[in-house]
Amino acid sequence: TRPSVLRGGNVSTMLEGLCDLLSMTGGGGDLSEPSCMLLQVLLEATGPSALLTWSGAAKMIGALSQVAAGKEVLDNLVPSLQWEPAMARALSLEYKRKWVSEVIRCSGGPAGDAAEIAVNRSDLLRDLLMKMKDGKPYQYGVKIRFVGEETGAGDGHRRECIRVAMAALCDREFGLFKSHDGGRSIHPSSIAVEAEPECMKYFHLVGKLIAVSLIHMETIPAARFTIALRKMILAAGPLHVGDMASVDPEFYLHKVQYLLLNKYMEEDKMSLSDLDLTFEDIPQPDLFPNASHELYPGGSQAQVTEENKLHYVELLCDSRMRGAVAEQVQAIIDGIRSIIPQDVWSLIQHIISPDELDLLICGLQEVDVNDWKAHSNCDVDQELWELFWAAIDSFDSDQQKALLEFATGSRTPPVGGFASLPGYGSVGDIQKFTLARNLNSTLPVASTCFNTIYLPKYTSQNEMADGLLEAVAHRDAGGFHEAAVAR
Secondary structure, eight states: OHHHOOSSSSSSHHHHHHHHHHHHHGGGGHHHHHHHHHHHHHHHHTTHHHHHHHHHHHHHHHHHHGGGGHHHHHHHHHHHTTTTHHHHHSSSHHHHHHHHHHHHHHTTSSSSOOEEEEEOOHHHHOOOOOOHHSSSSGTTEEEEEEOOOOOSHHHHHHHHHHHHHHHHOOOOTTEEEEOOTTTTEEEEEETTTHTTHHHHHHHHHHHHHHHHHHHHHHTTTTTTHHHHHHHHHOOOSSGGGGGGHHHHHHHHIIIHHHHHTTHHTTTTTOHHHHHHBBBBEOOOOOOOOOOEEEESTHHHGGBBBBHHHHHHHHHHHHHHGGGGOOOOOOOOHHHHHTOOHHHHHEEEEHEEEEEEEHHHHHHHSSSSHHHHTTTEEEOOHEEEEEEHHHHHHHSOOOHHHHHHHHHSSSSSSOGGGGGBBBBBSSTTTTTEEEEEEEESSOOEEEEGGGGGEEOOOSSSSSHHHHHHHHHHHHHHHOOOOTTOOOO
C-alpha cells in the first residue's frame, strides 16, 4: 500500500486512505488485495464499529463489494448491515447474488450435496409437488433428472425444469396469478381456489422454486411479480397507495386517482356524496354487484367523505393488494422458508430490496448482445464467429431470448450479465457461453449444461439465422429434430 494510507494516527484517516485506494481504477487494481488485507487487520484491532460509524462507510462498503478481495471483509460485516439500510443498499447486486446463495447453503453447517430428484415431463408439477414436499433436503441445491431420458441429472435439466414449472404456475390460465398490465407483472389471484382447489400447495411450490433459483443463482423470468408482492415477500415496510399501480393500473387510474385528484369534480361535476361510497369493496361490480366485503367492521354503514377519503383509499388498496390474497402470499413465503432457515431468510429480507429481488429471481429483462459477445469463448473459425453474431444482431428481442434459452436453459441473463452465466458443476461456478463446431449435423445443437452451441458450417448470415431459428423451433416443439436436440 502507499505510504499515504498509513499517515496519521487515527482510524478515520486510515479508512479514508483505504477507501480512496479501493475506489481507484475500478477497484484499486493491484492495490485492492493489500488494501483489503490492511482493512481486515484494522477491523480486527478496532472492531467493525470503527467502519460502521465512520462517515464514509457506505462508500467503503460499495467499493469492497466491487472487488473479489473485499469478500472476506464484507462477509463478516453483512450481519451488522441488516440494521444499516443505507449501507446494505451500497452493496453491489452481484455481491448480494453470490452472498444470498452462499449464506443459504452454509447455514446448515458443512456444505452438503445437492439432492437429486427424478420427474416426468408429462406430469411435471405433480411430480415436483410430491418430490419436494419436504423442503429441507434442498438447502444445498437440486439436481433434476427427467424420467426415461439417458442424459442424467445435469444443470441444464434443472434450469429447464424450473423454468417450465414456474412458467406453468405463473400462466394466468392456471389461475394462481392474475395480471392487469398486459402480462408485464403478476399478482396472486384472490379467487385462485376457484380455478385450482389445491392452489395453496402450488403457491407453496412457487416459494420453493424461488428458493432453489436463489441457491443456484439462476433465473426464472416467468416470476415477474408486482412491487406489492415483492414487498410482502420481503416484509419490506408498509404498502403504499402508489403500489396499487403495479397490481391494477386501470383501477389505480380510474378509482384511486379519480378520488384522490378530485376528478369527479373536474370531469363529472359531481360531489363525493353523489358517488354514495361506503367503506366496503366490491371487487367485480359488473359481474357480482352484491359480492362485497367491509373494509372494517361496520364499514358498509360508514359514508366516505372528503375528510376520510384518503383513509378509505388506503384501506381499499390494502384490501386489494394484501388482504384479499394474504393466504396466497403466506403460502409463497412458507415455501421459501421450508428450504431457507428462518434466521437466514430474515437476514436476507433486511439486505435485499424489492427491486433487487426482481432482478435476482428474473434476471435482466433485455439481452445485451455486445455483453454476450464480449464474455463468450470462440472455438470456431473467425468467419463462422462473425456470422453468428451478425445473425443475433438481426434477431428481435424474443428471438434472442429464445436462442439464449436454447443454449443455456434460461431466457434471461443473470445479474452481472454474461460474465456471470452459471454453468456445470458446483453452485457458483461460471461457464462462459461457447461457440464450437458441429461436424455431424445440418442444424445447430445445444449443450445447456455447458452453455454451448455447436454450429455446422454456414456461409452466409441468412443461412446462419435460418439454421438457428429452425433449431430453436424444433426444440420448442418437443418432438425434436434429430440435430436440434439440446444435449
